[in-house]
Amino acid sequence: MSGIYLHIPFCKQACSYCDFYFVTRTSEREHFVQRLVQDIKSYRDSKFTEETVETIYFGGGTPSLLEPAQLEEIIDTLYDVFDIDEREITLEMNPDDVSAQFLADLKSMGINRASMGVQSFEPELLEFMHRAHSREEALRCLELLGASNFNSFTVDLIYGNPGQSVEQLKSDVKKLLEFDPPHISAYSLTIEPKTRLGKQVELGRIAPPEDDKVAKHFDTINKLFSSHGIERYEVSNYSLPGKEAIHNSNYWEHENYLGLGPGAHSFWWDDSAKRWENEQDLRKYLRSEDHPEKEKLSLKQLAEERLMMGLRTRKGVRVAELSEQYGYTLNDRQLEYLQNREQEDKVKVDDRITLTDGGIKIADAIILDLVTLH
Ligand code: SF4
Structure with missing residues (x-):
């Protein structure tokens, strides 16, 4: 059994805390899709196709910036090349990209799990994090999800923002729980050096969140989620019983996975275990020049x-x-x-x-x- 991760490296704008690999130019999307399709085809009849693929994960970047037809072409190619017995196909999306039609299109192409990047409902925090969506878009999008036939979805939330009060956090969590999410990923804000936030901290313009405050936030979300039957099963992941994420859980248990796209990681353990990371460079990926070194693990x-x-x-x-x-x-x-x-x-x-x-x-x-x- 194995999984496939696809890194879709496009974003509308750079969130202040984010150190994932992405570009904000839009012109290369179709070229990227064609290159990704070619990349998938290059695995035909390789050892990576010998194991049944049970999970597919579209991450990024922002996969919801691709057109449904582009996503469908990628999925059709995956089915053509790999032996897929899908238990979980997840697509990350941002609230400002979602419509009822978009969700219906995803469902009809076999995507059965939506991962929604909400982070907060507080307008000032959304602005601080430089998110592209508004509170209203986040709420509308969760309503659409509830009305759609996605019965498996997850929502991302960020806590521990400098200046975020426990009251603000409680209000975010309570608002989110009104939509009965079966799964939530709640991340404590981390200050990464190469981000806009990292620079602001380095220049002394912002103080990083204090440990005891972050611990208080952690206790708050644990308590509120738990009162809704949503329990922590990993440091940052919470779910109703039986709704744990399969793809991510497989990472933690050393199941094999193949990562496609710039910046994607792979792990494969057959006679020996190897790990590799595609270079974080879209242009090189488009020119097929990316040949990552494989690290053999003891x-x-x-x-x-x-x-x-x-x-x-x-x-x-x-x-x-x-x-x-x-x-x-x-x-x-x-x-x-x-x-x-x-x-x-x-x-x-x-x-x-x-x-x-x-x-x-x-x-x-x-x-x-x-x-x-x-
Ligand atoms: S957090 Fe998501 S949407 Fe924001 S820049 Fe990072 S990958 Fe893009």
């Missing part, structure tokens, strides 16, 4: 990755999986470290290692400590 690297990704999830990591799958045994120093964190109620260890609600807030620090003790 079992130790894979075990550490599995710990890093798995401990961020509610399921955690099975101790036996570490030895069976990766030949990785926890040493005495790691066991002692886990015992100490267990006494502080940050970690739970039985046949699995999991982080408690208190531990998940400092997940990155715990994981880093744990892997460096090996």
